[in-house]
Amino acid sequence: MSVEAVEKASPASFLDRREAGFLHFVKYHGLGNDFILVDNRDSSEPKISPEQAAKLCDRNFGIGADGVIFALPGINGTDYTMRIYNSDGSEPEMCGNGVRCFARFIAELENLQGRHSFKVHTGAGLIIPEIQEDGKVKVDMGEPILKASDTACKQDQSVVKSGLNVDGVTWNVTCVSMGNPHCITFGTEGGQLAEIGPKFENHEVFPARTNTEFVQVFTHSHLKMRVWERGAGATLACGTGACAVVVATVLEGRAERNCTVDLPGGPLQIEWREENNHIYMTGPAEVNDS
Numbered sequence: 545m546s547v548e549a550v551e552k553a554s555p556a557s558f559l560d561r562r563e564a565g566f567l568h569f570v571k572y573h574g575l576g577n578d579f580i581l582v583d584n585r586d587s588s589e590p591k592i593s594p595e596q597a598a599k600l601c602d603r604n605f606g607i608g609a610d611g612v613i614f615a616l617p618g619i620n621g622t623d624y625t626m627r628i629y630n631s632d633g634s635e636p637e638m639c640g641n642g643v644r645c646f647a648r649f650i651a652e653l654e655n656l657q658g659r660h661s662f663k664v665h666t667g668a669g670l671i672i673p674e675i676q677e678d679g680k681v682k683v684d685m686g687e688p689i690l691k692a693s694d695t696a697c698k699q700d701q702s703v704v705k706s707g708l709n710v711d712g713v714t715w716n717v718t719c720v721s722m723g724n725p726h727c728i729t730f731g732t733e734g735g736q737l738a739e740i741g742p743k744f745e746n747h748e749v750f751p752a753r754t755n756t757e758f759v760q761v762f763t764h765s766h767l768k769m770r771v772w773e774r775g776a777g778a779t780l781a782c783g784t785g786a787c788a789v790v791v792a793t794v795l796e797g798r799a800e801r802n803c804t805v806d807l808p809g810g811p812l813q814i815e816w817r818e819e820n821n822h823i824y825m826t827g828p829a830e831v832n833d834s
């Protein structure tokens with residue numbers, strides 16, 4: 545399908561205006577990490593190509609967004625499938641802020657009032673968001689993955705507090721996958737993120753590239769991070785990143801399992817529950833209505 549035109553629609557008007565050839569969308573954001581949401585429930589293939597998604601995400605020549613998210617039919621007993629293209633057109637396995645937006649988008653499409661939870665199939669497996677009374681979304685993000693080969697890192701064993709040479713400087717890093725890969729380093733604000741971020745992202749040790757988080761620990765339950773996202777660059781927030789950061793912080797003995805993580809766009813509450821090894825992320829998801 546070619547995108548002949550795009551039109552920004554409020555969720556209420558979204559269902560009434562589906563003229564052929566138009567790609568209708570709603571823009572949502574989670575703490576400023578913003579997405580173009582597309583109703584794709586009538587087909588199991590995304591309505592636009594990765595190249596078209598990259599054009600739509602362009603902040604000067606397109607709509608502008610960190611990614612395009614598609615709500616597709618569920619498979620394997622799930623209610624829906626979520627797929628996402630990053631702003632460069634690459635397809636990641638999962639997106640934490642995106643899945644909170646996805647839940648609010650589905651609630652609008654299905655005209656659901658109030659509290660609701662869905663089973664969502666993603667590239668990272670089953671993810672379960674639940675809309676709370678206050679409108680925030682709490683997400684069961686599943687279990688973190690530490691095995692090096694599954695964190696997209698070319699090492700045999702898990703990478704915890706290991707030295708990584710980036711551009712002549714040795715950084716202590718911990719690698720955690722939330723379905724998508726994260727490389728976490730402590731004690732720095734990230735400095736010139738646009739300079740150092742791409743060097744981590746494209747480092748030879750990460751054949752599938754990586755997201756990178758620069759973390760400061762304030763207390764045992766209060767962290768601050770900046771992120772350089774694979775395929776999207778510096779963003780205002782990263783949900784999978786915040787989850788991976790709490791796992792790395794616990795593994796390095798720097799904090800407890802329940803933390804507030806401050807991101808440039810605002811805070812997320814992250815809990816890594818001991819009894820089932822699952823991570824729970826709670827935060828807002830809102831329509832971009834400005």
Ligand SMILES: N[C@@H](CCC[C@H](N)C(=O)O)C(=O)O
Nearest residue numbers: 636639640641724782783784
């Ligand atoms: N912003 C997202 C993560 C999006 C995917 C990421 N850029 C990747 O390529 O893995 C989040 O909130 O988790």
